[in-house]
Amino acid sequence: MLGISRQTDYAARVVLHLACLAPEAKVPIADIAKHRMLPLEFVRRIVGDLVRAGILATSRGSGGGVRLARPAAEISLGEVVHAMEGGVALNHCVSDRRVCPLAAACPVQSIWVEATHVLDSYLASVRFDALAQRSEAHQPAHLRVQAIGRVRGARGCAGPKGALA
Amino acid sequence: MIGISRQSDYAARLVLHLACLPAGTRVTIPEISRIRLLPAPYTRRIVADLVKAGILQTARGTGGGINLARPASAISLLDILEAVEGGVVLNACLEGGKPCVFSQGCRVQRAWGQATDLLQRHLATVTFDTLVDDSPEHQAAHLTTHQAGATEGHKASRSPSSVS
Numbered sequence: 001m002l003g004i005s006r007q008t009d010y011a012a013r014v015v016l017h018l019a020c021l022a023p024e025a026k027v028p029i030a031d032i033a034k035h036r037m038l039p040l041e042f043v044r045r046i047v048g049d050l051v052r053a054g055i056l057a058t059s060r061g062s063g064g065g066v067r068l069a070r071p072a073a074e075i076s077l078g079e080v081v082h083a084m085e086g087g088v089a090l091n092h093c094v095s096d097r098r099v100c101p102l103a104a105a106c107p108v109q110s111i112w113v114e115a116t117h118v119l120d121s122y123l124a125s126v127r128f129d130a131l132a133q134r135s136e137a138h139q140p141a142h143l144r145v146q147a148i149g150r151v152r153g154a155r156g157c158a159g160p161k162g163a164l165a
Numbered sequence: 166m167i168g169i170s171r172q173s174d175y176a177a178r179l180v181l182h183l184a185c186l187p188a189g190t191r192v193t194i195p196e197i198s199r200i201r202l203l204p205a206p207y208t209r210r211i212v213a214d215l216v217k218a219g220i221l222q223t224a225r226g227t228g229g230g231i232n233l234a235r236p237a238s239a240i241s242l243l244d245i246l247e248a249v250e251g252g253v254v255l256n257a258c259l260e261g262g263k264p265c266v267f268s269q270g271c272r273v274q275r276a277w278g279q280a281t282d283l284l285q286r287h288l289a290t291v292t293f294d295t296l297v298d299d300s301p302e303h304q305a306a307h308l309t310t311h312q313a314g315a316t317e318g319h320k321a322s323r324s325p326s327s328v329s
Contacts, residue, residue: 107296131272
């Protein structure tokens with residue numbers, strides 16, 4: 001199946017979690033893992049990747065934690081995909097035409113390039129400020145799950161009441 | 166990296182090969198593997214997936230082989246991905262069966278869904294008749310490569326001059 005990895009799915013949730021908080025809010029990684037029901041070690045690795053990509057910033061010490069490195073309006077879903085997956089390239093001949101000597105004039109290669117562009121441009125247009133806007137339908141889902149506690153098969157996010165989209 | 170599998174890449178080349186031949190032309194799997202430089206057992210598996218999806222047809226016996234089950238104009242790149250990869254679904258939360266408990270009103274899920282739709286719609290518009298029509302320059306590239314012999318790292322297709 002053509003799709004994103006589990007890491008990217010989780011990374012988007014981590015960034016969304018921070019985008020839903022007050023600007024500049026800093027939280028411990030363990031908090032995000034707990035609220036979003038993600039394995040702590042996994043979140044640590046993902047945060048490392050997102051920091052390297054300039055999407056998150058971390059600080060140590062008391063009051064330390066992780067926060068968005070820039071406003072949510074300036075972070076796109078595409079950047080998260082790039083940080084986690086290394087990019088979008090529907091076929092290997094898209095990222096490196098040299099892998100195939102026929103690529104220069106191959107009718108299928110140009111289609112993979114176009115489709116890659118369609119996907120990439122869309123993902124670049126999706127900003128986390130828009131994703132973080134509270135949704136009336138989403139909020140009850142969070143609260144419900146929070147009320148029941150850890151749910152089997154829940155790959156999602158439970159947040160403090162009212163604080164999350 | 167978000168991308169198609171090697172199988173889909175090969176399947177697209179295989180269907181393109183048949184689409185470039187006169188309608189109804191049947192070729193054997195060893196022939197197509199040789200010409201497109203694909204490992205024959207691999208090609209067989211891909212052919213089986215494409216037959217199950219109604220994209221290719223096989224015939225046994227003398228003069229047997231594989232051919233397109235329908236006109237190239239009725240086969241899209243999306244059909245190939247669905248046959249070989251099971252489809253385009255950017256995130257697991259979009260698949261049926263195991264829905265995410267938070268999916269109701271989740272804006273990220275909606276974004277993955279829209280990206281999936283966009284990609285599906287785009288790939289559905291690309292039919293193999295247009296890929297064939299697009300090929301005069303490709304023909305020249307094939308001929309050049311053909312003359313030079315198999316190039317190292319060449320995972321593509323070496324084909325007779327009749328094939329784009």
